[in-house]
Amino acid sequence: MQSTMNLKIKYRESFRPFAPAVLAEKVSDWFDMDGESPYMLLVASVRDDKRVMMTREQEQLFGIDKLNVPRSQLPAITHVDYSARIQTVHQATNPRFHHLLGEFDRLTGCPVLINTSFNVRGEPIVGAPEDAYRCFMRTEMDYLVLENVLLEKSDQPPWPETGDWRNEFELD
Amino acid sequence: MTGLVLGISAYYHDSAAALVVDGAVAAAAQEERFSRKKHDARFPANAIRFCLDQANVRLHDVDYVVFYDKPLVKFERLLETYLSYAPKGLRSFVAAMPVWLKEKLFLKKTLKRELAALGDLKVKNLPPLLFTEHHQAHVASAFFASPFENAAVLCLDGVGEWATTSVWLGDGNTLTPQWEIDFPHSLGLLYSAFTYYTGFKVNSGEYKLMGLAPYGEPNYVDLIRDHLIDIKDDGTYRLDMAYFNYATGLTMTNRRFDKLFGGPPLRPEAQLTQREMDIARSIQVITEEVVMKLARTVRKELGTEALCLAGGVALNCVANGRLLKEEVFRNLWIQPAAGGAVGAALSVWHQYLEQPRRATAVDAMAGAYLGPRFSNEAITGYLDSVGARYQQMADAELMPALASLLAQENVVGWFQGRMESGRAPWVGVRS
Structure with a gap:
């Protein structure tokens, strides 16, 4: 999932792991952390009981080859050293995202979603609805939510594009 | 007292604006999110307009406008650096000078002209314009917006005016400087030198x-420890400037540095090899060592329970995670915004106007959700104009539907609530 999302949606380097957004109440069930990290400025380890141990052959792999070995039950957000850059999601400051994570947890038993910024490489994160729709149509994103509005990619009229938009943004 | 303070940062990188209303951060945003130009450093006209609209005020209602850099101090640093390294630095001095002369030295004039145009005011009718030092703003944003009544503040920046590392004691509405390490010795620039390399x-x-x-x-x-940086037991450090070019040249590192690491800097977008990964790991180890040692020293000297981190190095979330894990301080808070505009405005409110401060359980950044929000009407209005097809759903129906789409490994764009402000964004409103 990490390599797929990096290349399909973000058009960015595949070595960078994604960050997990986790229900603040359940962070210590999955990570070695019991405080808050609302701004993704803290890294903590995935808990031992959620890790997948490597085989002896896998231990021998170096550098980027280690990337493709799943390291935990949350492979896309677990770095090769079992660390993760955590965002705790709080009812008080982001109630709708908290609601979504709660529903996801109820359905799957997992209160964690992969979270990455809404942009492509080199583009500032979307600000207004038109930025979001443009980015949605240009990438291989499947669905788009704008407040209470839900859009499905396959329903949309063709998006007229002139030239290769990937040249529009200087790489960061 | 009631009052409006508008903070601005611009002309360096990532210009931004913030509005503090009666001591509370009411709005903050970066210009790039409006202009769609990444790291936009121009005068943040769009961000300022948004901040004023959000509070439903106009520029002439604002009591003070504050800019986050004292341009002359920075200019003096530039001059002094070049003088002390002359004549080696002459070439880049010639290249850099006209920009500084044009943009920075006449900054006050430029700012006033831009503000007057934005507010449709005569220059003499503008609110008073103040300047805070770069570090002052960073430190103010790190402490005044924190949930702590008192705390130590450690600022680790590339360059401010002169200080690159500084320690402060925050208490109520005061911030007292303790000690500092000055340019060119800079942990931030050491890390940047490896970023460049x-x-x-x-x-x-x-x-x-x-x-x-x-x-x-x-x-x-x-190799880094033997040649580039001398780290003392208390975390203070000195760099051997013979390996760096940033004080006098147009690049971060020089040939001696290349020789030490066995080759020239990697070209942008070139294939990364195990060597770059080993270098990345090594400089991370050094960074963590300095941060941990400095934090332990600060804890011993100031004895506070809480630490606030400020400056670019505070974005090293791996080092931050270690600080928390090893419990150097009981509590740790890191300002999510770049800090310039927010910090400058809070600094005016608490330090210049001497207004009291009461720490709140949730910090003053409100999850960093300080940007514009868009209504369902505004959204459907736009979507209709481009012929998009959509359905509207109440949350009770929408959230379970999304959860099931996500469980089937669909990629979902998520846009809701007030836009995030700051440098470590994507915190679940534009995800």
């Missing part, structure tokens, strides 16, 4: 270097 962009590629570190082995730690 491994082919990433200085000022924005640092987090990529950090992300690369776990793939590498710390094979270069001794």
